[in-house]
Amino acid sequence: MDILGNLVLGFSVAVTPIHLLYALIGVLLGTLIGVLPGVGPVATIAMLLPITFKLSPVAALIMLAGIYYGAQYGGSTTAILVNLPGESSSVVTCLDGYQMARRGRAGPALAVAALGSFFAGCVATLIIATAAPPLAELALKFGPWEYFSLMVLGLIAATVLAHGSLIKAIAMVVLGLLLGLVGTDVNSGVLRFTFDIPELADGFGFAVVAMGMFGIAEIITNLELKDKREVFTSKVTHLYPTKEDFKRSWGAVLRGTALGSFLGILPGGGALLSSFASYTLEKKVSSHPEEFGKGAIEGVAGPESANNAGAQTSFIPMLTLGIPGNAVMALMIGALMIQGIAPGPQVMNDKPELFWGLIASMWVGNLMLVILNLPLIGMWIKLLTVPYRYLYPSILVFMAIGVYSLSNNPFDVLVMALFGLLGYICVKLDCEPAPMILGFILGPLMEEHLRRAMLLARGDATMFLTKPISAGFLIAAVLLLLMVALPAIRKKREEAFQEAD
Amino acid sequence: MRIKSPKDFWAGLMFIAFGLAAMIIALMNYQFGTSVRMGPGYFPAVLGGLMVFLGTVITATSLAIEGPKVPRLNFRPLLLVLTACVAYGYLIKPAGLVVATIALVFVSALGGHEFKWKEVSVLALLLIVFSVVVFVKGLTLPFPLWPEVFE
Amino acid sequence: MKRLAVLLAFALAVPAALAQAWPSKPIRLVVPYPPGGPVDISARLLAPKLQESLGQPVLVENKPGAGGNIGADHVAKSGPDGYALLMGAIATHAINPTLYPKIPYDAINDFRHVALVVQVPNVLVVGNAVPAKSVAELVALARAQPGKLDFASGSTGSTGHLAGELFKQMTGTYMVHIPYKGAAPAVADLIGGRVDLIFDNLASALPNIKSGKVRALAVTTKRRSGFLPELPTLDEAGLKGFDLTTWWGVMAPAKTPPPIIDRLALEIAKAMESPEVKDRLRAMGSDAPAVRTPEQFTAFVANELKVYAELVKRSGATVE
Numbered sequence: 001m002d003i004l005g006n007l008v009l010g011f012s013v014a015v016t017p018i019h020l021l022y023a024l025i026g027v028l029l030g031t032l033i034g035v036l037p038g039v040g041p042v043a044t045i046a047m048l049l050p051i052t053f054k055l056s057p058v059a060a061l062i063m064l065a066g067i068y069y070g071a072q073y074g075g076s077t078t079a080i081l082v083n084l085p086g087e088s089s090s091v092v093t094c095l096d097g098y099q100m101a102r103r104g105r106a107g108p109a110l111a112v113a114a115l116g117s118f119f120a121g122c123v124a125t126l127i128i129a130t131a132a133p134p135l136a137e138l139a140l141k142f143g144p145w146e147y148f149s150l151m152v153l154g155l156i157a158a159t160v161l162a163h164g165s166l167i168k169a170i171a172m173v174v175l176g177l178l179l180g181l182v183g184t185d186v187n188s189g190v191l192r193f194t195f196d197i198p199e200l201a202d203g204f205g206f207a208v209v210a211m212g213m214f215g216i217a218e219i220i221t222n223l224e225l226k227d228k229r230e231v232f233t234s235k236v237t238h239l240y241p242t243k244e245d246f247k248r249s250w251g252a253v254l255r256g257t258a259l260g261s262f263l264g265i266l267p268g269g270g271a272l273l274s275s276f277a278s279y280t281l282e283k284k285v286s287s288h289p290e291e292f293g294k295g296a297i298e299g300v301a302g303p304e305s306a307n308n309a310g311a312q313t314s315f316i317p318m319l320t321l322g323i324p325g326n327a328v329m330a331l332m333i334g335a336l337m338i339q340g341i342a343p344g345p346q347v348m349n350d351k352p353e354l355f356w357g358l359i360a361s362m363w364v365g366n367l368m369l370v371i372l373n374l375p376l377i378g379m380w381i382k383l384l385t386v387p388y389r390y391l392y393p394s395i396l397v398f399m400a401i402g403v404y405s406l407s408n409n410p411f412d413v414l415v416m417a418l419f420g421l422l423g424y425i426c427v428k429l430d431c432e433p434a435p436m437i438l439g440f441i442l443g444p445l446m447e448e449h450l451r452r453a454m455l456l457a458r459g460d461a462t463m464f465l466t467k468p469i470s471a472g473f474l475i476a477a478v479l480l481l482l483m484v485a486l487p488a489i490r491k492k493r494e495e496a497f498q499e500a501d
Numbered sequence: 502m503r504i505k506s507p508k509d510f511w512a513g514l515m516f517i518a519f520g521l522a523a524m525i526i527a528l529m530n531y532q533f534g535t536s537v538r539m540g541p542g543y544f545p546a547v548l549g550g551l552m553v554f555l556g557t558v559i560t561a562t563s564l565a566i567e568g569p570k571v572p573r574l575n576f577r578p579l580l581l582v583l584t585a586c587v588a589y590g591y592l593i594k595p596a597g598l599v600v601a602t603i604a605l606v607f608v609s610a611l612g613g614h615e616f617k618w619k620e621v622s623v624l625a626l627l628l629i630v631f632s633v634v635v636f637v638k639g640l641t642l643p644f645p646l647w648p649e650v651f652e
Numbered sequence: 653m654k655r656l657a658v659l660l661a662f663a664l665a666v667p668a669a670l671a672q673a674w675p676s677k678p679i680r681l682v683v684p685y686p687p688g689g690p691v692d693i694s695a696r697l698l699a700p701k702l703q704e705s706l707g708q709p710v711l712v713e714n715k716p717g718a719g720g721n722i723g724a725d726h727v728a729k730s731g732p733d734g735y736a737l738l739m740g741a742i743a744t745h746a747i748n749p750t751l752y753p754k755i756p757y758d759a760i761n762d763f764r765h766v767a768l769v770v771q772v773p774n775v776l777v778v779g780n781a782v783p784a785k786s787v788a789e790l791v792a793l794a795r796a797q798p799g800k801l802d803f804a805s806g807s808t809g810s811t812g813h814l815a816g817e818l819f820k821q822m823t824g825t826y827m828v829h830i831p832y833k834g835a836a837p838a839v840a841d842l843i844g845g846r847v848d849l850i851f852d853n854l855a856s857a858l859p860n861i862k863s864g865k866v867r868a869l870a871v872t873t874k875r876r877s878g879f880l881p882e883l884p885t886l887d888e889a890g891l892k893g894f895d896l897t898t899w900w901g902v903m904a905p906a907k908t909p910p911p912i913i914d915r916l917a918l919e920i921a922k923a924m925e926s927p928e929v930k931d932r933l934r935a936m937g938s939d940a941p942a943v944r945t946p947e948q949f950t951a952f953v954a955n956e957l958k959v960y961a962e963l964v965k966r967s968g969a970t971v972e
Contacts, residue, residue, distance in 0.1 A: 410591045455828065
């Protein structure tokens with residue numbers, strides 16, 4: 001088999017001491033910046049770029065890739081421990097991971113996140129090794145119609161993220177969509193809702209919104225509690241997952257891996273959906289959906305696996321077509337280009353040691369991350385025993401530095417505070433922020449794809465239904481809507497009847 | 502008429518306000534276009550309308566179905582935490598990381614349940630050392646440490 | 653009176669002394685875009701070399717926003733002491749002044765243009781489903797079916813968009829402009845056959861041209877590119893005078909003392925001659941720019957500003 005030979009070649013490259021060292025540096029650094037909110041992989045990789053010039057292309061790419069998926073692992077840690085999503089992928093992890101942490105189950109949450117991610121990483125690596133070119137071809141079948149319909153499906157799924165009122169969840173999605181529109185309109189270049197503030201021309205930054213809505217709002221709500229009760233229970237029952245935890249998680253990990261691997265291939269915003277999609281799926285297939293949002297371990301296991309699988313398979317369009325699916329991939333292309341290598345279909349043939357070495361190193365890096373993360377859990381748990389009056393000013397310092405460093409502009413910190421206020425109001429009114437965040441991410445994409453689709457089809461809206469992939473997504477969206485709406489309506493009617501009695 | 506579910510009532514009003522604002526701004530300032538060539542106002546106006554509708558439904562239901570009360574608001578942590586963050590952002594360039602961190606830690610600590618000078622000072626010191634080592638030295642972020650006049 | 657004289661002498665001496673001691677503290681090189689783009693990467697290529705020769709840290713600082721205007725404005729209003737520099741680009745100094753109705757700085761008078769660092773041609777690329785094999789055939793195709801062809805671009809008001817508008821105008825054809833958020837998704841749709849052509853940056857288009865996923869028809873510069881020497885220019889293909897490039901370079905606030913500007917220009921020129929920087933800039937698709945002195949750079953920017961003012965107005969693109 002050819003693939004076996006290639007993998008052998010890859011591993012012979014990846015396990016040389018020097019490459020192992022760079023993979024280790026990469027994942028360590030990635031974990032560090034992942035844990036620190038705001039400082040993301042994009043800024044870090046950009047800063048390290050000059051250093052990579054002195055390395056061989058393989059070593060450089062291995063290190064940068066290590067930072068990328070290291071940051072994914074690290075990001076879930078902050079989400080679980082202190083409810084801070086620094087990246088769009090970890091928003092979902094906050095929902096149940098943080099609730100688990102508050103109940104003294106941070107250990108199992110962190111362990112399941114790491115193990116699920118590792119499993120997903122292994123599978124995704126295999127997928128890249130065996131099927132990268134045909135999958136890239138599949139990704140190319142996705143045009144604006146397919147993406148738009150996928151986004152519609154994603155938005156319907158967003159309402160499942162909330163565990164409270166359905167109609168409020170929908171309203172929050174729409175609020176997110178509107179907030180996502182702030183900034184320069186892609187089609188006309190018109191500045192919308194910017195109120196002549198130049199900083200708003202590029203819209204609100206994701207990290208700024210998410211950290212305000214989740215992190216700051218959470219801190220304020222905690223400080224309000226009248227008694228000095230600690231936020232985290234000091235009674236930690238298990239450091240590692242129990243048999244029951246594993247039993248509940250493995251299905252979620254499998255489904256999450258499958259979803260994430262597929263969505264990660266799509267460069268037009270698919271990867272963003274993976275963790276959200278997985279959460280929705282888990283909540284819908286679960287026999288106890290009422291536990292979601294209150295610390296259900298499946299709500300951590302599924303999305304974390306999905307997000308790591310997606311992070312890995314998003315290398316496919318970059319490696320096979322030279323098309324970056326996200327900012328990190330664009331940077332890697334930049335890094336390769338200044339090494340004199342133009343990423344694209346020919347890399348696999350011209351530089352097999354680079355292509356297969358990178359793939360093998362992904363697996364090695366994931367292994368390192370699991371080995372690194374499992375013992376760290378003990379340390380993280382200790383962190384939660386720090387009294388909250390020390391913990392929250394520290395969290396605020398890290399958030400402020402991180403957000404300021406995004407564009408070295410105090411304006412971002414101001415906006416974060418404003419979203420903190422909005423988040424606080426939403427908490428008080430039982431409006432959950434997660435659906436809003438998904439709306440915020442998808443809003444601009446959805447509009448962009450819709451308008452491009454209409455422009456390309458010269459106004460023929462039927463193309464959404466005549467294109468098979470697009471039609472499939474829309475049908476799935478309608479089914480999901482029915483599944484979501486029917487129980488909610490029935491419940492509302494029961495409530496209303498009880499009122500009348 | 503009685504508000505049976507205050508949380509939903511206010512939430513609904515909030516959505517109506519956001520939706521109306523979006524719709525009015527969009528319709529007044531941005532081209533609406535046609536469905537073929539959607540203008541920049543099309544999407545926000547439609548979404549704003551949808552939001553007004555949803556808000557109205559939520560508010561209307563809140564008059565019919567009993568629900569939880571809005572909990573009492575406590576403005577002290579809210580104001581102090583938000584002020585602390587904003588102060589940090591506006592202090593870091595002119596006054597440097599040290600001053601900005603001290604300001605953030607002290608102001609936010611005032612928002613907590615207890616405030617002990619000694620504890621907070623030690624915490625601020627630790628956070629300054631950590632920030633300098635990790636962010637300024639380690640990640641080489643371009644932050645000044647001290648106020649500009651001393652540079 | 654004596655005191656006044658001393659004060660006057662002091663005031664006169666300060667700029668000279670400042671220049672002599674320069675640099676005595678870290679220099680900030682502001683990139684008006686988020687980290688990771690080509691402008692950012694080339695700034696980070698240059699910074700360590702300058703740091704070596706100037707003996708002070710050169711820190712790259714990203715100040716993105718409003719198409720680069722925020723970072724450019726920040727440097728324009730910074731102290732003219734040689735410690736705040738800008739990686740100014742075609743967007744901030746040639747296109748935006750016309751594209752944006754209100755712009756807080758003057759691209760010519762608020763800056764000293766120190767050194768042009770990168771100049772990359774665009775390439776006219778068509779998808780494989782498009783039958784045209786040459787510029788002439790493409791023009792014929794566009795004339796035969798007006799409004800049928802779609803041309804993609806990385807954003808409204810980008811060089812790719814404006815090149816397309818200029819192409820339409822010079823050939824008297826009508827094609828529909830499809831804007832994207834960045835060139836990458838546009839190229840994906842080009843390979844997927846959903847759009848027909850794009851005027852893409854040479855460096856990013858090269859791999860897919862070489863692998864045959866898309867076809868290059870011409871370069872947008874007057875000179876052929878060293879990377880694809882067999883590819884004709886649009887000028888040769890009949891669009892006389894078609895000459896567009898994407899460029900960026902180091903700039904300083906207008907009142908920066910001339911000795912500092914000269915020193916900087918010298919050190920940047922030296923850095924760009926060093927093999928490691930030179931090879932990497934070349935790998936980004938940049939042939940060595942013909943603009944070499946600060947004066948030439950200012951003249952170059954002034955000319956670009958004029959060209960794009962015309963182009964932006966005629967294309968009808970605007971940011972309101």
